[in-house]
Amino acid sequence: MTMRDDHALAGELATEAGARLLELRARHGFADQRALKDAGDRSSHLYLMDALRRLRPEDAVLSEEATREERLDPARLSASRVWIVDPLDGTREFSEAGRSDWAVHVALWERGALTAGAVALPAQGRTLTTVEPPELPKAPARGEPFRVAVSRTRPPEFVRDLAERLGAEPVPIGSAGAKIAAVLTGEVEAYVHAGGQYEWDSAAPVAVALASGAHASRIDGSPLTYNQSDPSLPDILVSLPDLAPTLLACIRDLHQSPQRKPNAST
Numbered sequence: 001m002t003m004r005d006d007h008a009l010a011g012e013l014a015t016e017a018g019a020r021l022l023e024l025r026a027r028h029g030f031a032d033q034r035a036l037k038d039a040g041d042r043s044s045h046l047y048l049m050d051a052l053r054r055l056r057p058e059d060a061v062l063s064e065e066a067t068r069e070e071r072l073d074p075a076r077l078s079a080s081r082v083w084i085v086d087p088l089d090g091t092r093e094f095s096e097a098g099r100s101d102w103a104v105h106v107a108l109w110e111r112g113a114l115t116a117g118a119v120a121l122p123a124q125g126r127t128l129t130t131v132e133p134p135e136l137p138k139a140p141a142r143g144e145p146f147r148v149a150v151s152r153t154r155p156p157e158f159v160r161d162l163a164e165r166l167g168a169e170p171v172p173i174g175s176a177g178a179k180i181a182a183v184l185t186g187e188v189e190a191y192v193h194a195g196g197q198y199e200w201d202s203a204a205p206v207a208v209a210l211a212s213g214a215h216a217s218r219i220d221g222s223p224l225t226y227n228q229s230d231p232s233l234p235d236i237l238v239s240l241p242d243l244a245p246t247l248l249a250c251i252r253d254l255h256q257s258p259q260r261k262p263n264a265s266t
């Protein structure tokens with residue numbers, strides 16, 4: 001098993017799971033959104049679990065849709081290879097007709113670090129992978145305006161304050177994977193989130209972002225760490241590398257100001 005195989009496998013699994021989700025969406029329609037969300041989460045999880053069990057039987061898996069017992073299985077914590085998957089990120093957007101900001105995440109964590117990953121954006125017809133990480137756009141010059149992707153439905157209040165202070169434009173997009181992809185492909189220059197999220201929401205897009213040379217960290221600048229016993233990973237900053245020092249300094253300033261707490265959602 002070579003490293004290259006893992007990169008390619010992540011891409012193939014995410015793309016195939018995405019194709020199945022597109023088909024399900026077309027067949028099911030949008031009349032019962034709850035049922036569409038549940039069917040999407042469940043069927044994509046079962047497809048990925050079955051494929052990983054067949055193709056990588058020795059490896060552990062952490063999936064958003066696993067049962068609580070499966071997620072807490074201590075075998076994962078002593079495993080040297082763990083696939084961290086979000087079978088359908090942006091479930092809400094998946095259930096809304098016409099939206100393309102939803103994704104399938106497949107990442108591989110090995111002995112302390114993310115080593116491969118893929119983010120399929122099926123309704124955008126593309127998959128970003130560590131096989132061939134996207135070439136980053138140029139950052140805007142110092143003082144020029146830039147765009148910050150933010151949750152459509154749970155925007156942290158401090159991101160509004162952050163954008164205002166920096167003269168940046170907040171751009172609401174669904175799905176953590178779609179937002180990080182938007183940074184890597186030049187639709188926005190940064191993504192900031194706080195107030196709650198889990199390892200599966202960011203592992204695959206962060207693997208691709210790091211392979212592209214983008215900045216990815218917690219909002220205090222510390223590293224994002226994966227395959228922890230508690231999979232909560234509540235805040236994140238992904239940006240073009242040249243913008244990261246400015247963003248981190250501004251977040252630190254906001255954090256120190258008494259009325260504005262970066263760790264709360266609105």
Ligand SMILES: Nc1ncnc2c1ncn2[C@@H]1O[C@H](COP(=O)(O)O)[C@@H](OP(=O)(O)O)[C@H]1O
Pocket residue numbers: 064086088089090091092150151152153154173174175176194195196197198201265
């Ligand atoms: N405050 C919060 N607490 C827990 N999860 C959150 C969260 N804010 C965002 N997320 C998760 O992060 C992903 C992207 O969210 P958003 O589109 O709002 O940016 C979603 O994953 P899922 O769609 O896989 O559930 C969502 O559930």
Ligand SMILES: [Mg+2]
Pocket residue numbers: 064086088089090176200201
């Ligand atoms: Mg998710």
